[in-house]
Amino acid sequence: MLQKFRYRVDNVMGRGAPALIGVLAALCFAFAALNGLLLLAFAPDGIRPDNARSSVWAGFLRVLSPTILIKDRGSAPFLMVAVFMAFSGIMLMSTLIPVISAGLQNQLARLRAGRTPVVETGHTVILGWSSQVHVVVAELVEANRGRRHACVAVLAEKDRSEMETEIRERVGDTAGTRIVCRTGNPADPQDVTIVSPERARSVIVLAAEDECPDFGVIKSLLAVAGTRGEGGTGPLLVAGVADEQNLAAARLAGGPRCRVVSTQGFIARLLVQSSLQSGLSQVYSELLNFSGHEIYMTHQPELAGRRFHDALLAFRASTVIGLMRQDGRILMNPHGDTRIEAPDRIVVLSEDLTTIALSDAVPEFTPVDPTPAKTSPAPGRNVLVLGSNQRLDAVIEQLGARLPAGSRVDVVADTPVAVEEWRGGGLELTFHRADITRRHVLEGLTVTKYDHVIVLCPGDRDAHEADAGTLATLLNLRDLAECAMHDFTLVTEMADDRNRVLAQAGKPDDLIVSGNFLSLRLSQISQNPHLDGIFDELFAPAGCQIALHPAGHYVPVHQPITFSSVVDAVRRHGHLAIGHRIARRISQPPQHGVRLNPDRAETHTYREEDQVVVLTGSSLIHPH
Structure with a gap:
């Protein structure tokens, strides 16, 4: 008893x-x-x-x-x-x-x-913790401005109070967005339910900063996919994988409402495109940043039945770049005679949703006769790649796809690289082993013979240590170029955004913080899944691409002209004008002379060194 x-x-x-x-x-x-x-x-x-x-x-x-x-x-x-x-x-x-x-x-x-369940609806969930979580949170806060009761829930294997403190210190004012942190394993289905992903608007999976980040991403995608309702309904999943070999597995794990970005391929394309055209990184940063001009899909019934060419000058504060059909297909820079159907949405570049509005009157413009296009073949280019990391193979592949025949690529790194002398598509590749932080090594390379220089951030070191060596290489290159009075495009990859300000001191070279650009893209896709296909197209080696061309190729220089006239002149060449780069403002941060989507009625007087940001080519993007 x-x-x-x-x-x-x-x-x-x-x-x-x-x-x-x-x-x-x-x-x-x-x-x-x-x-x-x-x-x-x-x-x-x-x-x-x-x-x-x-x-x-x-x-x-x-x-x-x-x-x-x-x-x-x-x-x-x-x-x-x-x-x-x-x-x-x-x-x-x-x-x-x-x-x-x-x-x-x-x-x-x-x-x-941080183990209490999150009782929210329509919120954004972030699974995982990395050095880029602050960038993602800051972008989501900016995207949620004007929205009431916006919420971002973060789940990571980290103390709740530590997460909240770091976000508060790095992000600052979160406006009207509530940041809710919870402690748990992002790959554990039971822990994932704490942040209520089944009621979320979107879920962003951040890769861990370890040797095998893709496996954790795939497990997190499977954990979220297990919370979906019948018929595959649920939130939009967005993630990035480092190894392109894991891309198919990640997409299968996430299901039909999943968008997975190949990190290495995306950053490699970004580095190569920015190296071949100075100022392009600023354009991409503006497009991917919520605080800049963004891509929207807007329904304008008044334009139904009219031609695409007519829509180009129908907006004063927005730039038309394409059409989105009712079935989800997106036509980027279609033919000017393409008819706009009633259900179609206009793809525009605009500062905000509130600035998208049809103009009462077509802005005045002066027709300019098109300049005959140059047909001479592009000469071979010499490219110097300094440093090595996991993106080197993808960078070389992108260079081979973009450089003209007769080009040469020299790779110099202080670590052995499994790359033998390779020739393909008219591109010659050589590899040399040396310490690129040493000035005498750079002097021996004779940098004056190169047209483009790419500095890769070492991937096997701490971010601060890697950036320290990269900064030393960058400063030596600048000095050598100044002493030799030789100008070449220089793009530098950084690991930590806080070191970008130091690198920009004195001269605004193209700087790529690889993690930041990936975080910006993931944040954009989480708010609009259609942007995934558009970004893939813009960063592809062929198709619809962004380029910077001299303003004199389209309009007379040293003469006042409205941007509407620029849009019309560029369109006569089959391109779309989306902005310009003013040379005298290159040293002025943060845009460094780049301005997208100028007011159509503004008058500008271009010089020979000024450039127009254009969208070249056309493409058809099928829905996922």
């Missing part, structure tokens, strides 16, 4: 503070009833309750406050009963108070541990 009683007591204790509080509350009621009966039986006149109800209340007060014993007077039996009631109250309260305190402490500890 005693053993069964102990067993039941153990079971009650194992249920935690709520069960103990319930047992003690029952004991308190029992003692109150017992004390009430004792008061009716032994209390003298003046103390004895009038009825059973008041006797229970009086007994309950004696349980809560045993000090009532001090005021008791009467016979010895009553005093003995009063002492019993006082001791029972002391024992009960001394047990109840620690139990309540322990329960509160456990609840506070649970709150601090």
Whole structure:
């Protein structure tokens, strides 16, 4: 009998503070009833309750406050009963108070541990933690400006208070967006349910900064996919994988509503394109940043039945770049006679949704006769690649796809690279092993013979250590170019965005913070999945691409001209004008002379060194 009683007591204790509080509350009621009966039986006149109800209340007060014993007077039996009631109250309260305190402490500890479920709808979930989480959160905060009750939930294997402190210090003011942090394993399906992904608008999976980040990304995608409802409904999943070999597996794990970006391929294309055209990195940064001009799809019924050419000058504060058909197909820079159908959406570049509006009148423009296109073949180029990381093979592949015949690529790195002398497509590749941070090594390379230089950030070192070596290489290259009075395009890959400001001191070369650009792209796709196909097309070796061409190729220089006239002149060449780069403002951060989507009515006087940002070629993007 005693053993069964102990067993039941153990079971009650194992249920935690709520069960103990319930047992003690029952004991308190029992003692109150017992004390009430004792008061009716032994209390003298003046103390004895009038009825059973008041006797229970009086007994309950004696349980809560045993000090009532001090005021008791009467016979010895009553005093003995009063002492019993006082001791029972002391024992009960001394047990109840620690139990309540322990329960509160456990609840506070649970709150601090970040294990309480997130009760939100339409929020954005971030799974994982890396140095780029601050960039993603900052972009989502910017995207949510103007939205009420916006929320971003972060789940990572990190202390909740540490995550909140880092985000507060790095991101700063989050405006009207609530940042909710929870502690858990992003690859554990049970932990993932804490942030309620099934009710989220989108889920962004960040790769861990370890040797095999793709495996963790795939497991997180599987964990979220397990929360989807019937028919594959649920949030949009966005992630990036380092190895392109894992791309198909990641997309299969995420399901139909999943967008996966190949990190190495994307950054390699970004590096190569920026190296071949100075200023292109600023254009891409503006397109990928929520604080700049973004790509939107807008429905304008007034344009139904009209030609695409007519839509180009129908907006004053937005730049038309394509059409989105009802079935999800996107026509980038289609033929000018393409008809706009009623269900179609216009793909525009605009500062915000509020700035997308049809103009009351077509801005005045001066027709300019098109300049005859040059047909002479492009000469071979010499490219120097300094440093090595996991993106080197993709960089070489992109150079082979973009450089004209007769080009040469020399790779110099201080680590052995599994690249033998290779020739293909008219491109010659050589490799040399040397310490690129040493000035005498750079002097021996004779940098004056190169047209383009790419500096890769070492991938096998700490971010600060890697950037320190990259900065040393960058400064030496600048000095050598200045001493030799030789100009070449220079694109430098950085690991930490905080070192970008140091690298830009003195001269605004093209700088690529690879993690930042990937984070910006993932953030954009999480808000609009159609942008994934557009970005793939813009960064592809062929098709619809962004380029910077001299303004004199399209319009007269040293003459005032509206940007509407520029749009019309560029269109006569089959291109789309989306902005310009003013040479005299190149040293002015943060745009460094690049301005996208200028007002059509603004007047500009271009010089020979100024450039127009154009969209060349055309393409058809099929929905995923």
